[in-house]
Amino acid sequence: MQNPYMPYPVRIDEIITETEDRNLKTFKFVFLNPGDEDKFSYRAGQFAELSVTGKGEIPIGIASSPTEKGFVKFTVNKVGLVSSYLHSMKVGEIMGIRGPLGNSYPWDTLEGKNVVIIGGGFAFTTLRSSIVSMLDPANRKKFKDINVIYGARTPGMLLYRDELATWERRDDIKMHITVDAANDPDWKYNVGFVPAITEKKAPKADADTYAIICGPPVMIKFTQPVLDKLGYGHDHIIMSLENRMKCGIGMCGRCNIGKEFVCKDGPVFTLAQLNATPREY
């Protein structure tokens, strides 16, 4: 019987400080046992439990893409006991990851469709995974137009800035990067909140267009009416939730919204599904 609580041992291979407030770091992990990488086969939108030995586990969305081989990446915000300790760890240290967990974005449904990605702040991690995965030469032709609206408070708070710049230059993806306020005189992209930029830049809704939205509650609260106005059906709005989790496999009982476990039946739900459940997230 496979033990779903047993993490795969990993070594921290690289740590990148992503944002100017130094609260977000990206950790690149390499599996200690050669076979484990194959067992950890994932799709964009899934998450894993990062296991810091002696401290505990935290559920974090996978930021690397299934198309990137040899490592997995996670971007972690410094919040609680485990994430704070993780931020103090160094390259070379040993810990564990357990997963992949949860469903993913509905890639089967999205195939052949227009995809609009709307992200805010540090919730961009699984969206990065999705973008890298969709832009992979083997995958790009499976999707029609790809639009990305991504906002942060300031330019220095944007994640993956180098990659954002690379994507800007491509013509097979339309990037709409925005900041609430630019403190950088050379800022050449949008200024404004995500909902406003969405209203201006997002394509009109049709049966072939899906929006994936992931960000802080306040962003979601104000973006949803915009999508309604643009005509997006609630089954065409895809959201990723987070809740406190422990087991990640639908057993420990805390992350449920109604009968659905965010960890196992989610974290990705359509808004239509969420409308039928209590909003306990």
Add this chain to the structure above:
Amino acid sequence: MEHMGVEPGRLSFSWISSAESTKFVDVVKDVTATVKALGPNNNFKKAADKVT
């Protein structure tokens, strides 16, 4: 603490000003001597990891 079964002498209160260095030294000496005389306290150690 004593009421709970911690032996008298293991817990000590003192009021020492930051200027009273000699008193501090004396108190530390006294307390360590008393605790050493009492020997190790096993009561507050955790039970060996039990598996059920």
Add this chain to the structure above:
Amino acid sequence: MKVMKIDKNDWAGGIGKIQSSYRLYGPVKGDAFHDFKALEKGELPDLNFLNTRISPKSVVYPQSEIMFEYSLDEKNPDHHIMKDAAKDYSPKAILGIRPCDAASFLLVKRNFDTTEYKDPYWIRSYEATTFIGYACNNPCSTCFCTTAGSGPFNEDGLDILLTDAGDCWYAKAITEKGEKLLNAAGWNTIAAGGSLKKIASLKKEAEAKISSLVSTDQLNNKKTTELYEAPFWEDVSFACINCGTCTFLCPTCWCFDIQDENSGCSGVRMKNWDSCMFPLFTIHGTGHNPRGTKLHRVRQRFMHKLKYYVDKYENGIQCVGCGRCIRSCPVNIDIRRVCDMMNSYDPEACACPVK
């Protein structure tokens, strides 16, 4: 399956024989109430009880269980890597478990034994256990098992059902596991023909004594969001002090927490029972708590047992009607009352707060 007759004089001897091949758990009387304990050699279970104060779930699912061990000492080549803790899954048997409690394991199994994931600790421990049930001749006034999918003589989840027939015991083997244990005990006198009839009449008598009933037939027809927003939750939750008594005593509550505990340069990762009554259960690292008030938490407990579980598994409520939460709740919150409120809730008719 066969029914054995156990002479009351053969009782102690049989128990002793069981103990030579099983770790045996049974009810033991403490200062004020009965509880399931691992029986010492020669110790007899005390079957003079209505039901135990705490459910027997801990026999399969300990309140605190070590999963892994680790070393934090970098000199150790395997430092910071989780290692399986030693486990004993040799056969064990629980004697004297009431049918409602035995049925609870089947309910809990749906959570721990799923197609996608299997909790090896719960499953192995469960599979190592033989369940020797003890039919209730005298149910309590707080028992509502017959309308909660179980009953005083219910055989679901049992390997053997013991019935006290006055001058002797009847032991009905329900599964092969049960037969094996009866053999081990040397209880192999087949009961005379009338035994099944006698058991059936005792069963009927016992069922007739169940005085409290709940209605659950409408629960799956209700809309989750409407029940969730029902006005009665303020009244239901007012008295609650958010202690974990109901959930810790409940045979069907399975929620747990995972914790690491270090001691010097080594440590363990363990599973501990947790409770949806505690604010800490759901609080986010940011301080946001999706179930931040006691109303949320009380509602979660009842909605989980009586609605979410019903919808998720389409196999009845997550309650076996043992009545422990009613008897031990320090403020008298009664699941029977709440169940009936939920089952009969009509949002149309209910413009005013329900009392």
Add this chain to the structure above:
Amino acid sequence: MLGYIDKIREISKRLLDEGRVDMVVGFRKGSMPMMNEPSFIKNSGEVSKLVWDSNCGINLANYLTDRKEKIGVIAKGCDSRNIVTHILENKIKRDQLVIIGVPCKGMIDRRLITAMFDTEVREVNEKGDTVTVKGAGFEKKLKKSDILQDNCSKCIHRNPVLYDELAAPLVEEQKDIDRYAEVRRIEAMSPQEKWQYFEDLIAPCIRCYACRNACPLCYCPTCFVDESRPQWVGKSQDETDIRTFHFLRAYHCAGRCTDCGACERACPVGIKVRQFTSKLNKDCLDMFGWEAGVLPDQRPPLDTFKPADPGDFIK
């Protein structure tokens, strides 16, 4: 005490009708013998739901904090002392409350009664000082004074210490009560015996925290046992962690505990939780002449300094 209820209902109705309170917090009839459920009523048509008998042991001071309404609360001696403590600790404002005082003659101990019989207790009635207990095949009359909760039998503040309305004439307080015999018995033990005594006492603990949550004093937003940074107490069933919880909690109640018995009443496994707090109550009385919640206008000993405070323990 049964006779109080008419007066309680009358006062409640008046308070609600006159708009002096938005809700009255009291008890409604429970679903089992010897149990009543704390509840509230918001309109005067519902006053008949309120009940009062010897099964109203739960401390209603627990239900007053963090509410915005104007509240009428039914208060026994101990409830009123906890209300005083709440007021002293700024948990509630005096002018938010209308206290309906109930002179109390003690609450009966349902665990004690349940344990007296082999079969289930199905019905309990009281009349005057006689309590009649019935079950399948038995009926027994008991003297109420023999079956009181332990704290009630030792109570010397049966009358509310603070009230706006009174449901009945004040009762005579119990006199010449030896409240601390058990504490003295433990004080006389050797350290090892003391350790063993408390070890046995808490052995059945399942860490459900019913004692803490039933206690009106335990209102910290995050209890020390729940803190994770730093984590003060382990989370397993290790007896060291269980002991740490119990005795630290008792310390947090030093000079505040009114000996209302809520902790013991709530404990599902029958631990005599008051053995921890009684010693501290006794010490507060011996050293500072202090009883918690009796004087609305004096600060408790542990948050004030007086030159006369005993200090022999400081070297």
